Amino acid sequence: MRRLLPDLGLAAFLLAALTAAEFLYRNELLVFNFTIFFILAQGLNAIYGFTGYLPFGYVGFFGAGAYGFALAVMHLGSAPLPALGLAGAAGLALGLLLTPLLRLSGAYFAIANLAAAQAVYQVIANPALEPLTRGPYGVSLASVFAPRASFLAALALLALLLGVVIWLRRGEMGLALKAIRDDPLSAAMAGIPVVRLRVLAWLVSALAAALAGGIYAWHISVFYPETVFDLSFSVFAIVFTLFGGAATLSGPILGAALLYGLYNLIGITVPQYFQLIYGALIVALMLFLPRGLLSLLTDRGHDVP
Amino acid sequence: MxxxxxxxxxxxxxxxxxxxxxxxxDPVSSVWPRYLWEFVLNEGPKLGLKRIALLYATNDFTGTQANALRTALKAPGSPVEIVFDEGVPTSTSNYTVLIDNIAAANPDLVIELGYTGNDIAFLRNLQDSGQKFKAVFALYPGIETNVLMKNVDKSGLAGIFTYVTALGxxxxxxxxxxxxxxxxxxxxxxxxxxxxxxxxxxxxxxxxxxxxxxxxxxxxxxxxxxxxxxxxxxxxxxxxxxxFELREDGAQIGELTPIGQFDAEGNLRVVYPPELANAKPVIGQT
Amino acid sequence: MLLHALAGGLVYGCYFALLGLGLNLVFGVMRIVNLAHGDLIMLGAMAAYFLYHLAGLSPLWAAPLVAGGFFLLALPLYAALLPRLLAAREAEMLSFTLFFGLQQIIEALAAIAFGPSERSLPARSLAAGPIVLLGQSVPKSWAFSALVAVIAIGLFYLSLHHTRLGLFTRAVMASPEEAAASGIDLSRISAIAFGLGVALAGLAGVFAPFMLGSVTPAMGASLNLVAFATVVVGSLGAPLGTIFGGLVYGVGLLLMQTYFSTWADLLPDLLLIAILLFRPSGLLGRRLRVA
Known part of the structure; x- marks a missing residue:
């Protein structure tokens, strides 16, 4: 239990800080967006950090969740919470559909996953599906608009996800996953159910993004398909996680806090300069610190959350 | 907020x-293309424009206009007929086969609605394909005239119909x-x-x-x-x-988007509605 | 309509073969997915744009200049980045991510330098008007671009199969370990292959303003997916399969536009996923590594 204290402390601090910011700071949308990116970075961490699969099309789950939520509200007249159930189901279904991609290694997986996310977007945005998804014309969910409640939902999801990542890091499941990541063959020989565990991590990751997408849809309430399938969601989640350091709890948090903060300082007015900075950061990291900023500490034997 | x-x-x-x-x-739905369908319905038959081809990019801006146009042109008693009606992804950059397919439907007027990149590709492909139509309408030449002029050239814009915005x-x-x-x-x-x-x-x-x-x-x-x-x-x-004129729902409706046509020198002249027109439409050169 | 889609698709497809060729060469030799490939194509297009508008140089003259220039610029880039990467434990994934970073840098710099507006070269800088091919009328500028692509691919084929350098390159593609053991200088072959891959991207870029209507700094990312699709359809690591991939893509796109126009942009994505899952060796080619 003592080993868990730093992790739990960090999680509690993050949640408390976000709650305080939401109630004290005037720009609530900014606090909400931070929360969404903390979720996406941790969700990506669950698959990339613990299995090594880099899902370039991570935004596909986010968008599927947003549309799952929207369809439930528009066609079933659902209240927001049950609609979030459909958002999660949409993400899980897409995750299951894409499990065959886990057969592919490295770059192939990343690109096939990106193509899959694009394909989901192109289907949802096709005018032929206008009666169902409203096609390219966007959806309006003003009837359920509730910024405070949706923020609290995002906070709850983040808390849950932080719990899952702590469990992955410190529990047996996490050890097994890391063994698979480092050497799948030996892990399989040691009796670890390689395929089942990978699929499980994949679905956890998909579910997190889909629920985040559903909550995002609830919060902004009017959006186009390209809003929720914007590749920046994938890119940001990847960069934030790589920057801090995957397979840790604090790495993605650090990455999202610093870089999304920087994005809000300069990225909104001059996005090209922000793009230049994170592009250069990625190149420098891959050359000199491939396991992220925190590897400076972990390599010296420090135990970071 | x-x-x-x-x-x-x-x-x-x-x-x-x-x-x-x-x-x-102006909101895109009904206000942008209003003069366009009025022009087609009121002037089209007189000018020999009865068969209409509609090609649009499937995004909100151009898709909504296409829907509004289709509804207006198909209204009971309409003197014109839609002979080609296809949407293409906004990422489309190759229009040659589409232009060929449109030509196979034998239209008098081709209405192409896209974003800047779509309109550039369409007008360039049209110029280089050798296909000719009696009249062609494209959306962006009147909105981002400089960009279109630089990419398509006045030879490619000559005779093209478009919206005339505040720019013109x-x-x-x-x-x-x-x-x-x-x-x-x-x-x-x-x-x-x-x-x-x-x-x-x-x-x-x-x-x-x-x-x-x-x-x-x-x-x-x-x-x-x-x-x-x-x-x-x-x-x-x-x-x-x-x-500046607001509708009850907060949308602006005071902006004017009359229909214009480029002449051979690259000047955009208003041809519809008559009260704003400073030139007559010329048919049969694109 | 069907005939036009087929004839136009073949011409269009030749160009897309050129678009993917460099990507595949770099992969074949170094097992590296150059995610900046599409952005290098964009830079080639920008170079052709400025060579024409500032120096009055026709794209046919710009083509060898751009290709040569890109080759020379690629060598220091190779020296700065790749030896360090290729030595790392997870070279494939690291380089994939690194090139993604490079892509972002190029796109950002291009957006800062050139602005977001569309740019193009007038058709008359190559050839204006239509030409009749296989009984169908296609833009003359396309026929010229396709012809250049065919010539470039032909030269590439000859050098790969009829020169010593080509022999060494094929040896490295077949098995880097055995090639190194038999005394082939791996890093020299890799550097040349990387330079050639970048040069081919630049060359493809010169003709992009004709084939794609216009170019913008943001176009690279979507070109990557298309280039990757043409590469895997043929066969990853086998550069000549890319010709086949390009033709499949070209004809496929025009058929989609004819019969299912609103769904046309699904084509490269579905091709990619289907091939990677069901025929990972490409429609003609050897197996790629799976996990």
């Missing part, structure tokens, strides 16, 4: 019970800069950024004017007060982009 939308988000976002948004340009109307504003003044200021400020002067630049300028005037008339900065102040400008504020 009150959102000012400079150039027109989806028409679906404006409703009477949504007090959060004010649109400063040169209205005399009571608030804000005139077209020439704005163009000069824009070139000075952004001339080297690679972003051409166009209607979107005008929309940005007018947004600034509306917000300035609204702030001057608002009692407080609360959402309802700001909204009240903006509505108090409706019908009174005359800018480069026409008379």
């Amino acid at each position: 009150l959102l000012f939308d400079p150039t027109g988000t989806g028409a679906a976002f404006f409703s009477k019970d949504n007090p959060y948004i004010v649109l400063l340009a 109307l040169d209205l005399k504003p009571e608030a804000g800069l005139s077209l020439a003044e704005l163009r000069e200021a824009y070139e000075k400020a952004y001339g080297n950024t690679g972003v051409e002067f166009g209607w979107n630049a005008i929309a940005g300028h007018v947004t600034g004017i509306v917000i300035t005037e609204a702030l001057a008339h608002a009692d407080t900065l609360a959402q309802e007060d700001l909204r009240k102040a903006v509505f108090s400008l409706s019908g009174k504020l005359k800018t480069l982009d026409g008379t």
Whole structure:
């Protein structure tokens, strides 16, 4: 239990800080967006950090969740919470559909996953599906608009996800996953159910993004398909996680806090300069610190959350 | 919080019970293409334009216009007939086979609605394909005239019909800069950024004017007060982009988008409606 | 309509073969996915744009200049980045991510330098008007671009199969370990292959303003997916399979536009997923590594 204290402390601090910011700071949308990116970075961490699969099309789950939520509200007249159930189901279904991609290694997986996310977007945005998804014309969910409640939902999801990542890091499941990541063959020989565990991590990751997408849809309430399938969601989640350091709890948090903060300082007015900075950061990291900023500490034997 | 939308988000976002948004340009749905379908229905048969081809990019801006056009042109008693009606992804950059397929339907008038990149590719492919139509309408030549002129050239724009925006109307504003003044200021400020002067630049300028005037008339900065102040400008504020006029749902309807045609020298002349026209439509050269 | 889609697709497809060729060469030799490939194509297009508008140089003259220039610029880039990467434990994934970073840098710099507006070269700079091929009328500028692509691919084929350097390159593609053991200088072959891959991207870029209507700094990312699709359809690591991939894509796109126009942009994505899952060796080619 003592080993868990730093992790739990960090999680509690993050949640408390976000709650305080939401109630004290005037720009609530900014606090909400931070929360969404903390979720996406941790969700990506669950698959990339613990299995090594880099899902370039991570935004596909986010968008599927947003549309799952929207369809439930528009066609079933659902209240927001049950609609979030459909958002999660949409993400899980897409995750299951894409499990065959886990057969592919490295770059192939990343690109096939990106193509899959694009394909989901192109289907949802096709005018032929206008009666169902409203096609390219966007959806309006003003009837359920509730910024405070949706923020609290995002906070709850983040808390849950932080719990899952702590469990992955410190529990047996996490050890097994890391063994698979480092050497799948030996892990399989040691009796670890390689395929089942990978699929499980994949679905956890998909579910997190889909629920985040559903909550995002609830919060902004009017959006186009390209809003929720914007590749920046994938890119940001990847960069934030790589920057801090995957397979840790604090790495993605650090990455999202610093870089999304920087994005809000300069990225909104001059996005090209922000793009230049994170592009250069990625190149420098891959050359000199491939396991992220925190590897400076972990390599010296420090135990970071 | 009150959102000012400079150039027109989806028409679906404006409703009477949504007090959060004010649109400063015409909504895309029915207002943009109104003169276009009036032109086709009223003048088309006289000019020999009876068979219509409709090709559009499937995004909100152009898709909604295509839907509105289709409804109007198919209304009972319509003197024209739609002989080709296809949407293409907005990423489309190859129009040769589409132009060939349109030609197979033997239309008199081809209406192509796309974003800048689509219209450039379509007009270039049209020029190089050897296909000729009696009349061709494209959306962006009147909106981002400079970009289109640079990419398609006046030889490619000659005879093309398009919307005439504030860019081609040169209205005399009571608030804000005139077209020439704005163009000069824009070139000075952004001339080297690679972003051409166009209607979107005008929309940005007018947004600034509306917000300035609204702030001057608002009692407080609360959402309802700001909204009240903006509505108090409706019908009174005359800018480069026409008379600012808000519908009950917060959408602007005062902007004019008459129909124009490029001549061989690259000048855009208004051909419809008659009260604004300064040239007659010429058929049979594209 | 069907005939036009087929004939136009073949011409269009030749160009897309050129678009993917460099990507595949770099992969074949170094097992590296150059995610900046599409952005290098964009830079080639920008170079052709400025060579024409500032120096009045026709694209046919710009083509060898751009290709040569890109080759020379690629060598220091190779020296700065790749030896360090290729030595790392997870070279494939690291380089994939690194090139993604490079892509972002190029796109950002291009957006800062050139602005977001569309640019193009007038058709008359190559050839204006239509030409009749296989009984169908296609833009003359396309026929010229396709012809250049065919010539470039032909030269590439000859050098790969009829020169010593080509022999060494094929040896490295077949098995880097055995090639190194038999005394082939791996890093020299890799550097040349990387330079050639970048040069081919630049060359493809010169003709992009004709084939794609216009170019913008943001176009690279979507070109990557298309280039990757043409590469895997043929066969990853086998550069000549890319010709086949390009033709499949070209004809496929025009058929989609004819019969299912609103769904046309699904084509490269579905091709990619289907091939990777069901025929990972490409429609003609050897197996790629799976996890």
